Amino acid sequence: MGAIFAVVTGILFGLGVFQLLRRDLIKVAMGFFILFTAINLFLLAVGTFDGRVAPYVQPGTFERLEDAVPNGIPSDPLVQALILTAIVISFGSYALLLGMLNVVGKRKNSINADDLDDLKG
Amino acid sequence: MLLLIGLPAALAVVLLLVGRASLLRYSPAVLCAVLFAAFAGYVPIAETTPISETVPWVPALGLELAVYADGLALLFALLVSGVGAVIALYAVTYFDDPAERTRFLVLLMAFxxxxxxxxxxxxxxxxFCAWELTSITSFFLIGFKGKKDPDARSxxxxxxxxxxxxGLALLGGLSLMGAAAGSFTLSDILATDLQAHPWYVAMTVxxxxGAxxxxxQVPFHxxxxxxxxxxxxxxxxLHAATMVKAGVYLVLRLYPPLGNxxxxxxxxxxxxxxxxxxGGYVANRQRDMKGLLAYTTVSALGSLMALAGLPDSxxxxxxxxxxxxxxxxKAAxxxxxxxxxxxxxxxxxDRLGGLRHTMPGAFAVALVSALSMAGVPPLLGFMAKDVFLEAHFPDPLGSLLPFLGAFVGSALVVAAAFTVLWQVFLRPAPAPDAHHDEHHGHDDHHHAxxxxxxxxxxxxxxxxxxxLxxxxxxxxxxxxxxxxxxxxVFPEHPEPLIASLAALAVGWGLMRTRGVWATAKPQATPSRRRAKPALPPRTLTAAGAYDALIAGVDRVGDVALKLQSGRIRYYLAIILGTLALLIVVLSVQLGNIALLTQLRFSTPGVTDIVKIGLLVLMVTGTLASxxxxxxxxxxxxxxxxxxxxxxxxxxxPAPDVALVQILVETLGTVMLMLMLGRLDIKMRIRAQSQLWDSSRVGRWRDIGISVVIAVAVGLVALSVVEQRPTRAEDNPIAxxxxxxxxxxxxxxxxxxAIVTDFRGTDTLLEIAVFATAALGVLFLLSNPKNPNETMQMPRVKLTPHDSSIENPLTTLVSRLALVFALLVAFSHWLYGGVQPGDGFTAGVIAGLAISLSYVVRGFDxxxxxxxxxKPRRFVLVGLAIALTNAVIYGLINGSAFLRVQDFGDAPAGLHFSSTLVFELAIALTVFGAVTMIMDTISHPGDESTEG
Known part of the structure; x- marks a missing residue:
């Protein structure tokens, strides 16, 4: 399963990069969103042991994992916490990106990346 | 003594600040005189023991502000401050423009x-640091007239x-010396004999x-x-009395460890x-008085270098x-x-002459100085030339060549000195050059x-x-x-004296026959501004190499400029393409390709098949977008x-993550749609229609880059996933x-637990970042003239745009959704410890319900x-609670930052702890941030006027 996740991560990354290279800035913003998604998928894939149950533990103090989670192998909680943070942060940057896109559109009266030629020397 | 060194720089700062206050214009001269006196006071002490002072600066790097003042250092210090006093005095009159004068004095003091x-x-x-500073101040002084004169700039x-x-070479040499001597302190290095060290040749060269x-020195002259x-x-x-002698100072200074x-x-x-x-020969070919003096300076520096090289001191x-x-x-x-x-x-x-009548004072000074330069007894220059010739006599290096060289050079310098005297002051003034007068007239001339x-x-x-x-x-x-x-004054042995007098005579003869052996190169435009010294063609070897180097740099720069298309997409394509290639090269080197042959495929269960289906859906949806x-x-x-x-x-299964993902996805989609609504529809349609307008090459280039990146990322992901520990005992941290x-x-x-406690600081920062992003959106999109406008109470007037889909049914749905959402949010907050959901999801759910209202009812x-x-208030209160909750227990019972506090069990399966407070803070902050974003982007603003 992990290998398939990895392959899909690669495909999504390629699609995201392709979107980044579009002229339409809305498509570029979507490209970022695709990249965020791909990375979250990757984080999930690198989680240890292919769990079968959610990482919820029994109340009480235990020495062994089998006692704390009796129903089966739990999924890795650490990567899930990382993904949670990643989702929130990527949403924040996505919102900021869209805000900038809006400002650019208003100032230049265009959302075509090739019209933003302020860098041209 | 450190203080003394810093005083001129301090005065430079004062001059810079006070500007043109005319009272201060003599202050540099006074300061130099004071410094001169102070250094002179140190001489009797330094005659026997060197003075040293040390203030640590960066001890780890061996850097320190240290002073080492022995006789040699003081001799230079006296020269610097003494000549400096004269120069500062002179400059006050020389510069007519007060602004120029101040600028010059500032640079002078800094130097x-x-x-x-x-x-x-x-x-x-x-x-070394001070050495480089002299180069930099010299740069500014040479380019002093650079605004008008491109030659000065180049x-x-x-x-x-x-x-x-x-200077770079010098840094290398000094570093080697320091490493070899085990210390960068001068006194330590002077006490070490490095002549037999294996790095001796490298450090000396x-x-x-640098020197x-x-x-x-030829060929760097x-x-x-x-x-x-x-x-x-x-x-x-700088270019006669002091800075150019820094090289001579250096070789004299380092004579004990490196010389002999x-x-x-x-x-x-x-x-x-x-x-x-x-230098002496080229000096005689100059038609520019300053050029002549410059080449005799080169010549004099050569003689000093030669003296520093003689064995046995x-x-x-x-x-x-x-x-x-x-x-x-020379300074005179x-x-x-x-x-x-x-x-x-x-x-x-060639145009000067007869000035002994019009400028008698200058003539007297020039006479004494030029005679001293020629070495006429009993002036200081005579003394110097005597000891110079004596040092080369008869054969310190086992050969007569040095002595002959010294003699020839001396004669050439004598000729140059007499030339100055004769051409400028003694000979009758040449007939006025009509052409010259036409251009300059007499208004350009000052009274002496x-x-x-x-x-x-x-x-x-x-x-x-x-x-005397x-x-x-x-x-x-x-x-x-x-x-x-x-x-x-007069040497013990007669031979140097005879040689010295002979050089005088030969020099006189050379001067008289100057027209024969040293014909000046004609100058194209010998006006005041263009009177730069002509470089004889044969000295162009090093200068030519330099010019070629500069031209080459320019040409490379032109090529680099051609790559700058100004289009962001191309920069991005280049960056990403390079990155992709690097990753591929690394992957191949690390042997990740081999992994493809040893993939572990287990028989997929039912869950796996559903997962694969979902992944296919993902890729399809993305491709469609x-x-x-x-x-x-x-x-x-x-x-x-x-x-x-x-x-x-x-x-x-990761229910918490799934919940957040679905909520954020909803939020993101709603946000993007609202954002699209803000953009001018014509602009969007134009962008949509131009989507595939790129050339065939461009499209294949983008596809190529994307494929390479996909493969590279896929390979890296594959290698990571395949190499991760899969058994519980291999991953103790989980x-x-x-x-x-x-x-x-x-x-x-x-x-x-990980989010709120084990990695609680992460979460604290995360909500801060989230709130900051929301603030960023607010400031980007709100009215720049009045940023508070979007946050004020609604305007009464309703626009059709705002109420487009509002009808009783949608209003009812949105109201029910809000009630329901608030209930769900409340339970997420309270039961986050035992169920999926937490403060974050609570905040997002409540925020989504409000967003729905924005979509249905519009902003007003x-x-x-x-x-x-009131979004800002929610964010503020939320962050304040989060921070207080993180810190307050530390104040009460000394527990660590964010450490969880247990408040005991409560009815209905609840458990109270400080985590619950933290979750509340997260919920409030996130709710505030989400509503802030939605509020901002659904604000109608003044797009009608702006668009």
Missing amino acids: MSAMLGVVLAGNVLTL SALRALTVTGAG LVLL FTKSA FWLPGAMAAPSPASAY TDLWAYALVGFGLVTFIW LGIKAALIGILAHGAY LFLITGAVEHATGTRDL APMLAFAPGVLAVMSVLLP ALPLWQPLINGALGKVSELY ILIRNHLIAVLSLGMAGYALGGVFLLE VWHLLNTYPMIKVQDAVG RTRKFFPWV
Whole structure:
């Protein structure tokens, strides 16, 4: 399963990069969103042991994992916490990106990346 | 003494601040005189023991602000401050424009601090720093007239490049010396004999490169004549008396650890004498008075280098006297040049003449100085030339060549000195050049200012007085040599005296026959501005190499500029393409390709098949969002991909993540759609129609880059996934978190425990970032004239845009959804410890309900319906609670930052702890941020006027 996740991560990354290279800035913003998604998928894939149950533990103090989670192998909680943070942060940057896109559109009266030629020397 | 070094720089700052206050214009001269007196006071102490002071600076790097003042250092310090006083006095009159004068004095004082730093440094690294500072201030002084004169600019750049490159070599040499001696402190290095060290050749060559470039030795001399673009006082000070002698100072200073070897002797005497003779010859071919003096300076520096190279310290004393003599007469002559140019408007030797009548003061000074330069007894220059010839007599290196070279060079210098006197002052004035008068007239000429003759006069007096007052400066020489050494005006042996007088006679003859052997190169435009010294073609080797180098850099720059298309997409394509190639190369090197052959495929279960289906959905949705032109439909298909990922999370099983993913996906889609609504529809349609307008090449280039990146990322992901530990006992950190969740945090949700406690600081920062992003959106999109406008109470007027889909049914749905959402949010918050969901999801759910209202009712009516939604207040309160909760228990019972506090069990399966407070804070902050974003982007604003 992990290998398939990895392959899909690669495909999504390629699609995201392709979107980044579009002229339409809305498509570029979507490209970022695709990249965020791909990375979250990757984080999930690198989680240890292919769990079968959610990482919820029994109340009480235990020495062994089998006692704390009796129903089966739990999924890795650490990567899930990382993904949670990643989702929130990527949403924040996505919102900021869209805000900038809006400002650019208003100032230049265009959302075509090739019209933003302020860098041209 | 550190203080003394810093004083001129401090005065420079004061001058810079106070500007043109005329009272202060004499302050640099006064300060120099004070410094001179102070350094003179140190001489008796330093005669026996060097003075040293140390203030640590960066001890780990061996850097320290250290002073090491022995006789040699003090001799230079006296030269720097003494000549400096004269120059500062002279400059006050020389510059007519007060702004220029201030600028010059500031630079002069800055340079003076740097130069004192070089000669008094007690640590070779600080010496290097000061050395570079002198190069930089010299750059500014050469380019002083750079605004009007492009030649001055290129000369300044050339000087900086050559001396800067030499400075780098010097740094290398000094570093080697420091490493070899085990210390960068000067006194330690001086006490070490490095002559037998294995790195000796390397360090000597590097140090000499630094000294040769600074002191303008052939073949690096070409920058010095160009440096005459500087104002005359700067030329006199930096490029005759002090800075160019830094190289000489360096070789004298490092004589104990490095000197007295064959390499040292042949390098210094060889290069020195070649420079001596070459400089003297080229000087006689100059038509520019300043150019002539510049080349004789090159020549004099050569003679000093040669003296420093002689074995067994034979030439040191002669070098010291030579430094003093040259400083006195050459600086005076440069200043006279400035006075002549000031009065006549030209420096052309062929046009000047007869000035002994019109400028008697200047003539007197020039007479004494030029005679001293020629070495006429009993002036200081005569003394210097005697000891110079004596040091080379009869054969210190086992050959007569050095002595012959010294003799020829001396004769050439004599000829140059007499040329100046004859051409400028003694001969009758040439017939007025009609062409010249046409251009300049007489309005350009000034009356000779007495001060311009008085200041160099002080130096001329020195040329006369010093030989008469030997006992006065005897201690200085003793201190510099480290032993008592007899000073005398007339040498003990007759041979040097005879040679000296013979050189005088030969020089006189050479001057009379100058037209035959040293024909001047005709100058194209010998006007005042263009009177730069002509470089004879044969000296162009090093200068030509330099010019070719600069031109080459320019050409490379042109190529680089062609790559700058100004289109962001191309930059991105280049960056990403390079990145992709790097990753591929690394992957191949690390052997990740081999992994493809050993993939572990287990038989997929039912869950796996559903997961694969969801992944296919993801890829399809994403692909559709790329191919579809219409923005709205593309956004929706991208949203589908996001929901599919939520499904994958759910099946993992990771219910918390799945919940957040689905919520954020919803939020993101809503946000993007609202945002699209803000953009001008014509603009969007234009962008949509241009989507596939790129050329075939461009499209395949993008596809190529994307495929390479996909493959590269896929390979990296594959290798990571395949190499991760798959058994619980291989990953103790995950197991630790699972086992300690309940005992430490008293919750059952391991993910929630990590988010709120184990990695609680992360979460604290995360909500801060989220709130900041929301603020960013607010400031980007709100009215720039009145940023508070969007946050104020609703305007009464309703626009059709705002109420487009509002009807009783949608209002009812949105109201029910809000009630329901608030209930769900409440339960997420309370039961986050035992169920999926937490403060974050609570905040997002409540925020989504409000967002729905924005979509349905529009901005104004949403504001009216929910007056309690004050996003900024929510964010502020949320963050305040989070921070207080993180810190307060530390104040109460000393527990760590964010450490969980257990408040015990409560009815209905609840458990109270500080985590609950933290979750509340998260919920409030996130709710505030989400509503802030939605509020901002659904604000109608004034798009009608802006668009």
